[in-house]
Amino acid sequence: MKRIFIYFGLPMAVLLSMGCQKEAGQRTSFSTPQEAANKAKNDLLTVLRSRKDIVLGLEQQTIEKSQPAVPVRQYQITFEDLAAADSFTALRKNDLAIVVPLVADGAVATVVGLAKDEAGWKVASVGDKSLASELEVVRKAAGAQAEIAIYDLPHSGEKLYAAIPPATAGGGTILYTNYTGFNLREPVSAERLLPVLKQDAAEFQRKYSEELKRQRVVR
Numbered sequence: 001m002k003r004i005f006i007y008f009g010l011p012m013a014v015l016l017s018m019g020c021q022k023e024a025g026q027r028t029s030f031s032t033p034q035e036a037a038n039k040a041k042n043d044l045l046t047v048l049r050s051r052k053d054i055v056l057g058l059e060q061q062t063i064e065k066s067q068p069a070v071p072v073r074q075y076q077i078t079f080e081d082l083a084a085a086d087s088f089t090a091l092r093k094n095d096l097a098i099v100v101p102l103v104a105d106g107a108v109a110t111v112v113g114l115a116k117d118e119a120g121w122k123v124a125s126v127g128d129k130s131l132a133s134e135l136e137v138v139r140k141a142a143g144a145q146a147e148i149a150i151y152d153l154p155h156s157g158e159k160l161y162a163a164i165p166p167a168t169a170g171g172g173t174i175l176y177t178n179y180t181g182f183n184l185r186e187p188v189s190a191e192r193l194l195p196v197l198k199q200d201a202a203e204f205q206r207k208y209s210e211e212l213k214r215q216r217v218v219r
Contacts, residue, residue, distance in 0.1 A: 030120050030121045033100050033114055034068045034100070035121070036121040036122065037068040040126045041066065041102055041112070048060040057127075058127065062104045066109040067104070068100050068101070068102060068112075069108075070101075071099065072150055073092070073098060073149050074099055075091060075092055075150065076096040076151075077153055078154055079205055081094070082198060082201050088151065089173070097115060097124065098115075098116070099111050099112070099150065106144065108132045108135050109132070111126075111127070111132045111135065113125035113126070113128065131150075137185060138176050138184070141163075142163035145165070145166045147164045148163045149161070149163075153179075154201060155204035156179060156180075156200070158177060160175060160193075161177065161184075162175055173190065179197070
């Protein structure tokens with residue numbers, strides 16, 4: 001039997017087409033992120049149980065015992081905001097998504113991406129293996145109870161993670177990233193990281209200014 005290997009996040013529409021066909025009257029909007037994440041978990045389990053030909057890189061038993069953890073906000077940084085920022089808190093402007101880790105035995109099994117509209121929370125994606133792996137590294141480094149935020153850069157595909165451990169709640173933010181010159185497993189200060197990002201983003205803008213104006217560059 002031919003097996004299909006998938007190691008990236010699945011849009012919810014794709015997940016439904018794999019075997020979780022929407023039933024009449026089935027809810028698609030939820031009042032809390034946790035409810036939406038549990039719906040995604042159940043749909044994912046349906047695929048894992050019914051489509052043995054599709055390999056998602058996930059263990060069925062692990063997903064079965066996983067539970068939604070504290071939701072993580074994901075922000076999109078713009079060139080303009082990055083150039084003007086004097087801290088990473090100032091960059092929490094453009095909400096991109098909410099990411100809910102599904103945690104089993106203290107480890108991130110997978111993640112669920114959520115979006116919100118007037119009707120409530122909706123599942124946008126499931127199973128981003130790279131994001132789940134990076135979140136697990138950050139949670140181990142900063143502590144499972146740390147408040148975490150994710151930043152998407154305007155000039156790079158690498159993500160930044162800002163964590164506030166409970167011991168420093170309201171105080172020191174610790175940053176983690178695999179951005180060039182840095183290691184996700186090693187914390188870095190905003191004073192060291194922010195100038196590097198500003199310089200690289202400005203250089204990227206200078207190099208690709210015309211393409212950016214035509215919105216032809218996507219990184």
